Amino acid sequence: MESTIPQPSAETDGGHMTFVDALAWIFTASHWFGDPGRSTSPAIFQRLIETLQLCGVSVLIACVIAVPLGILIGHSGRGRTAAILVSNVARALPTLGLLSILILLIAVNAVPVVVVLVILGIPPMLAGVYAGFESVNRDTIDAARATGFREWQIITRIEIPLSAGLLVGGLRSTALQIVATSTVAAYFLPIGLGAYLANGIASRDDVQLVAGAILVTALCLLVDGVLAIVQRLVAPRGSSRGATDSATPKNRSRGVRRPTRGSHPIQEGMQS
Protein backbone atom coordinates (compact mmCIF):
# COMPACT_ATOMS: atom_id res chain seq x y z
CA MET A 1 0.00 0.00 0.00
CA GLU A 2 1.30 3.43 -0.88
CA SER A 3 -0.68 5.29 1.70
CA THR A 4 2.47 6.77 3.18
CA ILE A 5 3.17 8.96 0.16
CA PRO A 6 2.27 12.45 1.35
CA GLN A 7 -0.20 14.25 -0.86
CA PRO A 8 -1.61 17.68 -0.30
CA SER A 9 -5.15 16.63 -1.21
CA ALA A 10 -7.71 17.02 1.53
CA GLU A 11 -9.38 13.75 0.55
CA THR A 12 -6.21 11.73 1.11
CA ASP A 13 -5.83 13.39 4.45
CA GLY A 14 -9.36 12.36 5.31
CA GLY A 15 -8.43 8.80 4.42
CA HIS A 16 -5.52 8.80 6.81
CA MET A 17 -7.67 10.25 9.53
CA THR A 18 -10.21 7.47 9.06
CA PHE A 19 -7.55 4.80 9.61
CA VAL A 20 -6.33 6.56 12.75
CA ASP A 21 -9.87 7.19 13.97
CA ALA A 22 -10.80 3.57 13.28
CA LEU A 23 -7.81 2.28 15.27
CA ALA A 24 -8.68 4.68 18.09
CA TRP A 25 -12.24 3.38 17.97
CA ILE A 26 -11.03 -0.22 18.17
CA PHE A 27 -8.71 0.52 21.09
CA THR A 28 -11.43 2.09 23.20
CA ALA A 29 -12.16 -0.19 26.13
CA SER A 30 -15.87 0.59 26.24
CA HIS A 31 -16.22 -0.61 22.65
CA TRP A 32 -14.90 -4.02 23.66
CA PHE A 33 -17.02 -4.82 26.68
CA GLY A 34 -19.93 -2.46 26.28
CA ASP A 35 -20.93 0.57 28.22
CA PRO A 36 -23.42 -0.45 30.93
CA GLY A 37 -24.90 3.05 30.87
CA ARG A 38 -26.06 3.09 27.26
CA SER A 39 -26.16 -0.07 25.20
CA THR A 40 -26.42 1.21 21.64
CA SER A 41 -24.90 -1.79 19.88
CA PRO A 42 -23.23 -5.01 21.00
CA ALA A 43 -19.57 -4.65 21.96
CA ILE A 44 -16.64 -5.99 19.95
CA PHE A 45 -16.05 -8.86 22.36
CA GLN A 46 -19.62 -10.11 22.05
CA ARG A 47 -19.55 -9.78 18.26
CA LEU A 48 -16.25 -11.67 18.14
CA ILE A 49 -17.84 -14.51 20.14
CA GLU A 50 -20.80 -14.51 17.73
CA THR A 51 -18.48 -14.78 14.73
CA LEU A 52 -16.48 -17.56 16.34
CA GLN A 53 -19.64 -19.51 17.20
CA LEU A 54 -21.21 -19.06 13.77
CA CYS A 55 -18.01 -19.97 11.94
CA GLY A 56 -17.01 -22.71 14.37
CA VAL A 57 -20.31 -24.55 13.88
CA SER A 58 -20.09 -24.11 10.11
CA VAL A 59 -16.48 -25.34 9.89
CA LEU A 60 -17.42 -28.36 12.01
CA ILE A 61 -20.39 -29.31 9.81
CA ALA A 62 -18.38 -28.71 6.62
CA CYS A 63 -15.64 -31.04 7.92
CA VAL A 64 -18.11 -33.72 8.99
CA ILE A 65 -19.41 -33.78 5.41
CA ALA A 66 -16.21 -33.15 3.46
CA VAL A 67 -13.65 -35.30 5.30
CA PRO A 68 -15.31 -38.73 4.82
CA LEU A 69 -16.21 -37.81 1.24
CA GLY A 70 -12.65 -36.67 0.55
CA ILE A 71 -11.23 -39.84 2.08
CA LEU A 72 -13.53 -41.90 -0.13
CA ILE A 73 -12.47 -40.00 -3.26
CA GLY A 74 -8.80 -39.82 -2.30
CA HIS A 75 -8.47 -43.45 -1.29
CA SER A 76 -10.38 -44.96 -4.20
CA GLY A 77 -9.34 -42.36 -6.78
CA ARG A 78 -12.93 -42.31 -8.07
CA GLY A 79 -15.23 -39.32 -8.33
CA ARG A 80 -12.45 -36.79 -8.54
CA THR A 81 -13.72 -35.22 -11.76
CA ALA A 82 -17.18 -34.82 -10.27
CA ALA A 83 -15.72 -33.23 -7.13
CA ILE A 84 -13.75 -30.69 -9.20
CA LEU A 85 -16.83 -29.88 -11.27
CA VAL A 86 -18.95 -29.30 -8.17
CA SER A 87 -16.19 -27.19 -6.60
CA ASN A 88 -15.94 -25.02 -9.70
CA VAL A 89 -19.68 -24.44 -9.80
CA ALA A 90 -19.61 -23.54 -6.09
CA ARG A 91 -16.89 -21.02 -6.86
CA ALA A 92 -18.99 -19.42 -9.58
CA LEU A 93 -22.05 -19.02 -7.31
CA PRO A 94 -22.19 -15.48 -5.94
CA THR A 95 -22.11 -15.55 -2.15
CA LEU A 96 -24.57 -12.70 -1.90
CA GLY A 97 -27.04 -14.48 -4.19
CA LEU A 98 -26.82 -17.76 -2.31
CA LEU A 99 -27.41 -15.94 0.98
CA SER A 100 -30.40 -13.98 -0.28
CA ILE A 101 -32.02 -17.06 -1.83
CA LEU A 102 -31.66 -19.27 1.24
CA ILE A 103 -32.70 -16.52 3.67
CA LEU A 104 -35.82 -15.83 1.60
CA LEU A 105 -36.54 -19.57 1.40
CA ILE A 106 -35.90 -20.48 5.06
CA ALA A 107 -36.08 -17.51 7.43
CA VAL A 108 -34.15 -14.46 8.57
CA ASN A 109 -32.07 -16.27 11.18
CA ALA A 110 -28.76 -18.06 11.57
CA VAL A 111 -29.91 -21.33 9.93
CA PRO A 112 -29.69 -20.27 6.26
CA VAL A 113 -26.44 -18.43 7.00
CA VAL A 114 -24.90 -21.62 8.40
CA VAL A 115 -26.18 -23.56 5.38
CA VAL A 116 -24.45 -21.13 2.99
CA LEU A 117 -21.24 -21.13 5.03
CA VAL A 118 -21.23 -24.93 4.97
CA ILE A 119 -21.89 -25.07 1.21
CA LEU A 120 -18.98 -22.69 0.53
CA GLY A 121 -16.75 -24.34 3.13
CA ILE A 122 -17.00 -27.90 1.79
CA PRO A 123 -15.05 -27.60 -1.53
CA PRO A 124 -11.69 -26.44 -0.05
CA MET A 125 -11.76 -29.13 2.65
CA LEU A 126 -12.74 -31.78 0.12
CA ALA A 127 -9.93 -30.71 -2.22
CA GLY A 128 -7.46 -30.68 0.68
CA VAL A 129 -8.34 -34.24 1.67
CA TYR A 130 -8.21 -35.84 -1.75
CA ALA A 131 -5.17 -33.84 -2.82
CA GLY A 132 -3.48 -34.97 0.40
CA PHE A 133 -4.34 -38.60 -0.22
CA GLU A 134 -3.17 -38.39 -3.81
CA SER A 135 0.13 -36.87 -2.68
CA VAL A 136 0.98 -40.06 -0.79
CA ASN A 137 3.54 -42.15 -2.61
CA ARG A 138 1.74 -45.04 -4.36
CA ASP A 139 4.69 -47.35 -3.67
CA THR A 140 4.28 -46.77 0.06
CA ILE A 141 0.63 -47.77 -0.15
CA ASP A 142 1.39 -50.85 -2.24
CA ALA A 143 4.13 -51.82 0.21
CA ALA A 144 1.71 -51.47 3.12
CA ARG A 145 -0.88 -53.57 1.30
CA ALA A 146 1.72 -56.23 0.55
CA THR A 147 2.74 -56.29 4.22
CA GLY A 148 -0.84 -57.14 5.12
CA PHE A 149 -2.38 -53.78 6.01
CA ARG A 150 -6.14 -53.71 5.62
CA GLU A 151 -7.71 -50.86 3.65
CA TRP A 152 -8.84 -48.92 6.74
CA GLN A 153 -5.39 -49.40 8.25
CA ILE A 154 -3.85 -47.94 5.10
CA ILE A 155 -6.18 -44.95 5.49
CA THR A 156 -5.65 -44.32 9.19
CA ARG A 157 -1.99 -45.28 9.55
CA ILE A 158 -0.46 -44.34 6.20
CA GLU A 159 -2.56 -41.93 4.20
CA ILE A 160 -3.87 -39.65 6.96
CA PRO A 161 -0.53 -39.16 8.77
CA LEU A 162 1.39 -38.66 5.54
CA SER A 163 -1.10 -36.16 4.15
CA ALA A 164 -1.70 -34.34 7.45
CA GLY A 165 -0.12 -31.13 6.15
CA LEU A 166 -2.48 -30.92 3.19
CA LEU A 167 -5.47 -31.92 5.34
CA VAL A 168 -4.80 -28.96 7.64
CA GLY A 169 -4.21 -26.88 4.50
CA GLY A 170 -7.74 -27.74 3.43
CA LEU A 171 -9.06 -26.86 6.88
CA ARG A 172 -7.22 -23.55 6.64
CA SER A 173 -8.86 -22.65 3.32
CA THR A 174 -12.25 -23.76 4.60
CA ALA A 175 -11.95 -21.70 7.80
CA LEU A 176 -10.88 -18.62 5.84
CA GLN A 177 -13.65 -19.03 3.29
CA ILE A 178 -16.22 -19.34 6.07
CA VAL A 179 -14.97 -16.40 8.16
CA ALA A 180 -14.75 -14.19 5.07
CA THR A 181 -18.24 -15.16 3.94
CA SER A 182 -19.69 -14.58 7.40
CA THR A 183 -18.75 -10.90 7.08
CA VAL A 184 -20.91 -10.61 3.96
CA ALA A 185 -23.76 -12.42 5.72
CA ALA A 186 -23.92 -9.60 8.27
CA TYR A 187 -25.64 -7.47 5.64
CA PHE A 188 -28.69 -9.74 5.92
CA LEU A 189 -28.40 -10.67 9.57
CA PRO A 190 -26.42 -8.33 11.86
CA ILE A 191 -24.41 -10.87 13.81
CA GLY A 192 -20.68 -11.08 14.27
CA LEU A 193 -17.92 -8.61 13.45
CA GLY A 194 -19.30 -8.10 9.94
CA ALA A 195 -22.19 -6.19 11.53
CA TYR A 196 -19.85 -3.20 12.03
CA LEU A 197 -19.32 -3.13 8.27
CA ALA A 198 -23.04 -3.43 7.56
CA ASN A 199 -23.88 -0.73 10.15
CA GLY A 200 -21.09 1.48 8.89
CA ILE A 201 -22.41 1.30 5.33
CA ALA A 202 -26.05 1.76 6.35
CA SER A 203 -25.40 4.78 8.60
CA ARG A 204 -22.51 6.20 6.53
CA ASP A 205 -20.31 5.92 9.61
CA ASP A 206 -16.83 5.69 8.05
CA VAL A 207 -15.06 5.15 11.36
CA GLN A 208 -17.20 2.14 12.25
CA LEU A 209 -16.93 0.87 8.65
CA VAL A 210 -13.13 0.97 8.59
CA ALA A 211 -12.91 -0.34 12.16
CA GLY A 212 -15.07 -3.30 11.13
CA ALA A 213 -12.90 -3.93 8.08
CA ILE A 214 -9.75 -3.86 10.25
CA LEU A 215 -11.31 -6.25 12.79
CA VAL A 216 -12.45 -8.87 10.25
CA THR A 217 -9.11 -8.67 8.43
CA ALA A 218 -7.22 -9.13 11.69
CA LEU A 219 -9.37 -12.14 12.54
CA CYS A 220 -8.77 -13.71 9.10
CA LEU A 221 -5.02 -13.13 9.27
CA LEU A 222 -4.97 -14.61 12.77
CA VAL A 223 -6.93 -17.72 11.76
CA ASP A 224 -4.72 -18.14 8.69
CA GLY A 225 -1.53 -17.69 10.69
CA VAL A 226 -2.49 -20.11 13.45
CA LEU A 227 -3.55 -22.81 11.01
CA ALA A 228 -0.40 -22.24 8.93
CA ILE A 229 1.66 -23.02 12.04
CA VAL A 230 -0.47 -26.10 12.79
CA GLN A 231 0.02 -27.17 9.18
CA ARG A 232 3.79 -27.06 9.60
CA LEU A 233 3.66 -28.87 12.92
CA VAL A 234 1.50 -31.81 11.83
CA ALA A 235 3.30 -32.56 8.58
CA PRO A 236 5.88 -35.30 9.03
CA ARG A 237 9.36 -34.52 7.73
CA GLY A 238 9.73 -34.97 4.02
CA SER A 239 6.01 -35.34 3.38
CA SER A 240 3.48 -32.88 2.08
CA ARG A 241 4.03 -29.79 4.12
CA GLY A 242 1.83 -27.36 2.38
CA ALA A 243 3.50 -24.18 1.22
CA THR A 244 7.05 -25.54 1.17
CA ASP A 245 8.77 -25.05 -2.14
CA SER A 246 9.49 -28.14 -4.12
CA ALA A 247 12.51 -28.50 -6.35
CA THR A 248 10.44 -29.33 -9.41
CA PRO A 249 7.73 -26.73 -9.77
CA LYS A 250 5.98 -28.64 -12.52
CA ASN A 251 4.73 -31.05 -9.89
CA ARG A 252 3.12 -28.24 -7.97
CA SER A 253 -0.08 -27.84 -9.88
CA ARG A 254 -1.96 -25.84 -7.25
CA GLY A 255 -2.29 -28.67 -4.83
CA VAL A 256 -3.89 -31.35 -6.96
CA ARG A 257 -2.04 -33.98 -8.88
CA ARG A 258 -2.96 -37.16 -10.60
CA PRO A 259 -1.81 -40.18 -8.65
CA THR A 260 -0.38 -41.76 -11.77
CA ARG A 261 2.11 -39.01 -12.42
CA GLY A 262 5.34 -39.43 -10.54
CA SER A 263 5.66 -40.13 -6.88
CA HIS A 264 7.29 -36.99 -5.61
CA PRO A 265 5.75 -36.50 -2.19
CA ILE A 266 6.30 -32.79 -1.78
CA GLN A 267 3.25 -30.76 -2.63
CA GLU A 268 2.04 -27.31 -2.10
CA GLY A 269 -0.94 -26.49 0.04
CA MET A 270 -4.38 -25.55 -1.13
CA GLN A 271 -4.36 -22.06 0.27
CA SER A 272 -2.86 -19.84 -2.32
Place this chain on the structure above:
Amino acid sequence: MDWGWIGRNLDQMWSQALEHAALSTLPIVIGFLISVPLGYWASRSTAARSILFVLGNIVYTIPAIALIVFVPVTLGLAVLDPRNLVVALTLYAIALMVRAASDAFAAVPHDVTGSATAVGFSGIQRFFAVDLPLAGPVLLAGVRVVSVSTVSLVSVGALTGIDNLGMLFTDAFRNDNFPEAVAGIVAVLIIAAVFDIVLSLIGRLLMPWNRRSPSRVLRPTVAI
Protein backbone atom coordinates in the same frame (compact mmCIF):
# COMPACT_ATOMS: atom_id res chain seq x y z
CA MET B 1 -44.35 -15.57 -5.82
CA ASP B 2 -44.33 -13.09 -8.64
CA TRP B 3 -42.23 -14.70 -11.38
CA GLY B 4 -43.57 -12.13 -13.81
CA TRP B 5 -41.25 -9.63 -12.09
CA ILE B 6 -38.38 -11.00 -14.16
CA GLY B 7 -40.11 -10.32 -17.49
CA ARG B 8 -41.12 -6.81 -16.45
CA ASN B 9 -37.58 -5.88 -15.37
CA LEU B 10 -35.48 -7.32 -18.19
CA ASP B 11 -34.33 -3.85 -19.26
CA GLN B 12 -33.01 -2.99 -15.82
CA MET B 13 -31.34 -6.41 -15.51
CA TRP B 14 -29.71 -6.02 -18.94
CA SER B 15 -28.11 -2.71 -17.97
CA GLN B 16 -26.97 -4.17 -14.65
CA ALA B 17 -25.55 -7.18 -16.49
CA LEU B 18 -23.55 -4.88 -18.79
CA GLU B 19 -22.30 -2.98 -15.76
CA HIS B 20 -21.40 -6.29 -14.10
CA ALA B 21 -19.52 -7.48 -17.19
CA ALA B 22 -17.61 -4.20 -17.44
CA LEU B 23 -16.68 -4.25 -13.74
CA SER B 24 -15.45 -7.86 -14.15
CA THR B 25 -13.49 -7.34 -17.36
CA LEU B 26 -11.15 -4.65 -16.03
CA PRO B 27 -9.76 -6.64 -13.05
CA ILE B 28 -9.33 -9.77 -15.20
CA VAL B 29 -7.44 -7.94 -17.96
CA ILE B 30 -5.37 -5.63 -15.73
CA GLY B 31 -4.66 -8.49 -13.32
CA PHE B 32 -3.42 -10.67 -16.17
CA LEU B 33 -1.19 -7.96 -17.64
CA ILE B 34 0.42 -7.29 -14.24
CA SER B 35 0.68 -10.96 -13.24
CA VAL B 36 2.49 -12.26 -16.32
CA PRO B 37 5.72 -10.27 -15.78
CA LEU B 38 5.49 -10.77 -12.00
CA GLY B 39 4.94 -14.51 -12.47
CA TYR B 40 7.89 -14.71 -14.89
CA TRP B 41 10.03 -12.94 -12.31
CA ALA B 42 8.80 -15.29 -9.57
CA SER B 43 9.62 -18.33 -11.71
CA ARG B 44 13.22 -17.18 -12.08
CA SER B 45 14.02 -15.94 -8.59
CA THR B 46 13.38 -17.79 -5.35
CA ALA B 47 13.43 -14.55 -3.36
CA ALA B 48 10.85 -12.93 -5.66
CA ARG B 49 8.70 -16.04 -5.43
CA SER B 50 8.71 -16.02 -1.62
CA ILE B 51 7.89 -12.32 -1.39
CA LEU B 52 5.17 -12.37 -4.06
CA PHE B 53 3.55 -15.53 -2.69
CA VAL B 54 3.50 -14.21 0.88
CA LEU B 55 2.02 -10.88 -0.27
CA GLY B 56 -0.49 -12.70 -2.45
CA ASN B 57 -1.49 -14.90 0.45
CA ILE B 58 -2.07 -11.88 2.68
CA VAL B 59 -4.19 -10.10 0.05
CA TYR B 60 -6.15 -13.27 -0.56
CA THR B 61 -6.81 -13.63 3.16
CA ILE B 62 -8.52 -10.23 3.43
CA PRO B 63 -12.30 -10.60 3.03
CA ALA B 64 -13.62 -8.94 -0.15
CA ILE B 65 -15.84 -6.46 1.62
CA ALA B 66 -12.97 -5.32 3.87
CA LEU B 67 -10.64 -4.90 0.88
CA ILE B 68 -13.30 -2.83 -0.91
CA VAL B 69 -13.40 -0.57 2.17
CA PHE B 70 -9.60 -0.28 2.51
CA VAL B 71 -9.08 0.84 -1.09
CA PRO B 72 -10.91 4.19 -0.87
CA VAL B 73 -9.48 4.94 2.56
CA THR B 74 -5.98 4.31 1.24
CA LEU B 75 -6.37 6.00 -2.15
CA GLY B 76 -8.59 8.82 -0.93
CA LEU B 77 -11.56 7.95 -3.15
CA ALA B 78 -15.23 8.15 -2.17
CA VAL B 79 -16.57 4.97 -0.57
CA LEU B 80 -19.16 4.56 -3.33
CA ASP B 81 -16.67 4.96 -6.19
CA PRO B 82 -16.79 1.94 -8.56
CA ARG B 83 -13.01 2.23 -8.96
CA ASN B 84 -12.66 0.81 -5.42
CA LEU B 85 -14.19 -2.44 -6.57
CA VAL B 86 -12.00 -2.60 -9.67
CA VAL B 87 -8.82 -1.99 -7.65
CA ALA B 88 -9.79 -4.53 -4.96
CA LEU B 89 -10.68 -7.23 -7.49
CA THR B 90 -7.51 -6.53 -9.47
CA LEU B 91 -5.51 -7.17 -6.30
CA TYR B 92 -7.33 -10.50 -5.84
CA ALA B 93 -6.76 -11.37 -9.49
CA ILE B 94 -3.03 -10.70 -9.11
CA ALA B 95 -2.87 -12.73 -5.90
CA LEU B 96 -4.35 -15.73 -7.71
CA MET B 97 -2.71 -15.24 -11.08
CA VAL B 98 0.91 -14.63 -10.06
CA ARG B 99 1.05 -18.12 -8.60
CA ALA B 100 -0.44 -19.69 -11.72
CA ALA B 101 1.88 -17.65 -13.97
CA SER B 102 4.91 -18.60 -11.91
CA ASP B 103 4.00 -22.28 -12.19
CA ALA B 104 3.36 -21.85 -15.92
CA PHE B 105 6.78 -20.34 -16.62
CA ALA B 106 8.58 -22.74 -14.30
CA ALA B 107 7.07 -25.65 -16.24
CA VAL B 108 8.67 -24.55 -19.52
CA PRO B 109 11.43 -27.15 -20.10
CA HIS B 110 14.90 -25.77 -19.47
CA ASP B 111 16.45 -27.53 -22.46
CA VAL B 112 14.00 -25.70 -24.73
CA THR B 113 14.80 -22.27 -23.31
CA GLY B 114 18.47 -23.18 -23.28
CA SER B 115 18.35 -24.15 -26.97
CA ALA B 116 16.60 -20.88 -27.79
CA THR B 117 19.35 -18.93 -26.09
CA ALA B 118 21.99 -21.02 -27.89
CA VAL B 119 20.38 -20.34 -31.26
CA GLY B 120 20.71 -16.66 -30.53
CA PHE B 121 17.41 -15.43 -29.08
CA SER B 122 17.83 -12.37 -26.93
CA GLY B 123 16.14 -12.32 -23.52
CA ILE B 124 13.03 -10.43 -24.65
CA GLN B 125 12.76 -12.35 -27.94
CA ARG B 126 12.94 -15.60 -26.03
CA PHE B 127 10.27 -14.49 -23.60
CA PHE B 128 7.76 -13.69 -26.36
CA ALA B 129 8.72 -16.44 -28.83
CA VAL B 130 9.43 -19.35 -26.48
CA ASP B 131 8.44 -18.90 -22.83
CA LEU B 132 5.10 -17.16 -23.35
CA PRO B 133 3.66 -19.59 -25.95
CA LEU B 134 4.79 -22.64 -24.01
CA ALA B 135 3.38 -21.26 -20.77
CA GLY B 136 0.17 -20.29 -22.59
CA PRO B 137 -2.08 -23.23 -21.72
CA VAL B 138 -1.31 -23.01 -18.00
CA LEU B 139 -1.74 -19.21 -18.08
CA LEU B 140 -5.11 -19.71 -19.76
CA ALA B 141 -6.20 -22.15 -17.06
CA GLY B 142 -5.21 -19.55 -14.47
CA VAL B 143 -7.13 -16.72 -16.16
CA ARG B 144 -10.22 -18.89 -16.35
CA VAL B 145 -10.13 -19.44 -12.58
CA VAL B 146 -9.60 -15.70 -12.02
CA SER B 147 -12.47 -14.91 -14.39
CA VAL B 148 -15.00 -17.14 -12.63
CA SER B 149 -14.16 -15.86 -9.16
CA THR B 150 -14.06 -12.21 -10.29
CA VAL B 151 -17.50 -12.37 -11.91
CA SER B 152 -18.86 -13.90 -8.72
CA LEU B 153 -17.10 -11.37 -6.45
CA VAL B 154 -18.29 -8.28 -8.33
CA SER B 155 -21.73 -8.77 -6.78
CA VAL B 156 -20.28 -8.07 -3.32
CA GLY B 157 -19.74 -4.51 -4.57
CA ALA B 158 -23.50 -4.03 -4.39
CA LEU B 159 -23.17 -3.87 -0.60
CA THR B 160 -21.32 -0.56 -0.92
CA GLY B 161 -23.86 0.69 -3.45
CA ILE B 162 -21.92 -0.08 -6.66
CA ASP B 163 -24.54 -0.87 -9.29
CA ASN B 164 -24.33 -4.36 -10.81
CA LEU B 165 -26.24 -7.64 -10.72
CA GLY B 166 -25.48 -7.91 -7.00
CA MET B 167 -28.14 -5.21 -6.50
CA LEU B 168 -30.74 -7.84 -7.40
CA PHE B 169 -29.74 -9.80 -4.28
CA THR B 170 -29.95 -6.86 -1.88
CA ASP B 171 -33.22 -5.69 -3.47
CA ALA B 172 -34.67 -9.20 -3.37
CA PHE B 173 -33.91 -9.39 0.35
CA ARG B 174 -35.34 -5.94 1.08
CA ASN B 175 -38.55 -6.54 -0.89
CA ASP B 176 -38.94 -10.23 -0.07
CA ASN B 177 -38.82 -10.95 -3.81
CA PHE B 178 -37.54 -14.50 -4.30
CA PRO B 179 -37.71 -14.56 -8.15
CA GLU B 180 -35.43 -11.51 -8.28
CA ALA B 181 -32.70 -13.36 -6.34
CA VAL B 182 -33.02 -16.42 -8.58
CA ALA B 183 -32.82 -14.25 -11.69
CA GLY B 184 -29.69 -12.61 -10.26
CA ILE B 185 -27.93 -15.92 -9.64
CA VAL B 186 -28.80 -17.21 -13.11
CA ALA B 187 -27.59 -13.96 -14.69
CA VAL B 188 -24.26 -14.08 -12.81
CA LEU B 189 -23.75 -17.73 -13.81
CA ILE B 190 -24.51 -16.87 -17.45
CA ILE B 191 -21.93 -14.07 -17.42
CA ALA B 192 -19.35 -16.40 -15.84
CA ALA B 193 -20.09 -19.03 -18.52
CA VAL B 194 -19.88 -16.48 -21.36
CA PHE B 195 -16.54 -15.18 -20.03
CA ASP B 196 -15.22 -18.73 -19.77
CA ILE B 197 -16.28 -19.55 -23.33
CA VAL B 198 -14.74 -16.32 -24.66
CA LEU B 199 -11.48 -17.06 -22.84
CA SER B 200 -11.26 -20.60 -24.19
CA LEU B 201 -12.02 -19.30 -27.72
CA ILE B 202 -9.22 -16.75 -27.36
CA GLY B 203 -7.01 -19.62 -26.21
CA ARG B 204 -7.88 -21.65 -29.32
CA LEU B 205 -7.20 -18.72 -31.61
CA LEU B 206 -3.86 -17.87 -30.02
CA MET B 207 -2.73 -21.43 -29.37
CA PRO B 208 -4.03 -23.61 -32.21
CA TRP B 209 -1.45 -26.30 -31.40
CA ASN B 210 -3.06 -26.77 -28.01
CA ARG B 211 -6.31 -28.07 -29.53
CA ARG B 212 -4.86 -30.97 -31.45
CA SER B 213 -3.03 -32.72 -28.66
CA PRO B 214 -4.59 -31.61 -25.42
CA SER B 215 -3.35 -34.70 -23.59
CA ARG B 216 0.29 -33.92 -24.21
CA VAL B 217 0.13 -30.37 -22.97
CA LEU B 218 0.99 -29.82 -19.37
CA ARG B 219 -2.32 -28.87 -17.89
CA PRO B 220 -2.53 -28.29 -14.17
CA THR B 221 -5.80 -29.35 -12.67
CA VAL B 222 -6.84 -26.26 -10.84
CA ALA B 223 -9.07 -26.98 -7.89
CA ILE B 224 -10.23 -24.19 -5.62
